[in-house]
Amino acid sequence: MRAHGSPLVIGHRGACGYRPEHTRQAYELAFQLGADFVEPDIVATKDGVLVLRHENEISGTTDVSNRPEFADRRTTKEVDGAPVTGWFTEDFTWAELATLRCRERLGPLRQASASFDGLYPIMRLSHLFDLVDRLAETSDRELGVVAEIKHATYFESIGLPLDELFADELERVGWQHEPNRLVIESFEKTVLRKVRERGIRGSRIYLIEAEGAAFDLVARDGADAASYATEIGEVGLYELATRRGLDAIDGISVDKSLLLDATSDDGTTDLVDRAHAVGLAVFTWTLRPENRFLSQPFRGEGGKGDFGHWRQEFRTIMKSGVDGVFADHPDLALVVRDAAA
Known part of the structure; x- marks a missing residue:
């Protein structure tokens, strides 16, 4: 994992600005x-x-709602403390999910990506590792994966422990000892620990929202759960950095709003400097060029789907010293990174 230099550019769910997210393409x-x-x-x-x-x-990212054979699977569940209605992966076998086709979640804003709706199937995690291995054989760069484990507390509560399934998958594909090519991230530190307990090597990154608290902490501590804001405060950040053994983490990945500050001289907060001072790497998400996703000072003329002053926002974020950026359009992030090199 690159430290304190030019940031890694991470294709967020692939290049989802151009193709439906999480597809092989x-x-x-x-x-x-x-x-x-x-x-x-x-x-x-x-x-x-x-x-x-x-x-x-998955109703927003597949054609499941148009498949009459699965109409009776629509339901409402509580996921991470909030009611969610739709169709859920855990109610389908892999064979059933493999019949669905993907569609762009941000279709109204991204016609280029949405134009490929209905063409591509869902991927298994093993498919992605196979793809990276194949592409790495012909590349002069080291290609890697930042694997985000989603809703671990919820999945464990229904008998699907993601740490166990993830570790088993990595062993099957030979990625269990790939510290240079594998980063594991989650909004829940508990699952990061459990993955390490299972012998999986790789950098561990704790995802941080702009507000709220981690659900594993909420499930354990209720109203007393430490907020994300507390965890990246002066004391909290030091405590994250000094965790040892199986609890140790290598960095944090934060909502980009936590790095931007239009009132400061350079347009950024001191979060990256504070994290680096205690030995933590910092990633940020998500670099997107559309006005809808740019922070207010960088929005341009036109509608929500039009590109605003994305170069300026991307440049400001990278000048903060961040170690990695997630981008829906990796080529655009590279334009800015390489211009500053």
Whole structure:
């Protein structure tokens, strides 16, 4: 994992600005455009197969709602303390999910990606590792994976422990000892510890939201759960950095709003400097060029789907010293990174 230099460019769910997210075509394109790593979101099927979806609820990213044979699977569940209605990966076998076709979650904003709706199947995690291995054989760069484990507390509560399934998968594909090519991230530190307990090597990154608290802490501590803001405060950040053994983490990955500060001289907060001072790497998400996703000072003329002043925002974020950036359009992030080199 690159430390304190030019940031890694990580294809967020592949190159989902150009192809529907989490498809083989999105991941292949991300590497073709120059991404160093790619990031899959990992959830499980009823029969314990790890698949790549933004969430376990899949109505927004597949054609499941148009499939009459699965109409009776629509339901409402509580996931991480919130009610969610739709179709869920854990109610399908892998064989059933394999019949679905992907669609772009941000279709109204991204016609380029949405134009490929209905063409590509869902990927298994094992498919992605096979793809990276194959592409690495012909590349002069080291290609890697930032694997995000989603809703671990929830999945464990229904008998699908993602740490166990993930460790088993890595052993099957030979990625269990790939510290240079594998980063494991989650919004829950508990699952990061459990993965390490199972002997999986790789950098461990704790994901941080702009507000709220980690669900594993909420499940354990209720209203007394430490907030994300507390965890990246002066004391909290030091405590994260000084965790030892199986509890140790290598860095944090934060919502980009936690790095941007229009009132400061350079447009950024001191979070990266504070994290680096205690030995933690910092990633940030997500670099997107559309006005809808740019922070207010960088929005341009036109509608939500039009590109704003993305170069300026990307440049500001990278100048903070961040170690890795997640980008839906990896080529655009590389344009800015390489111009500053």
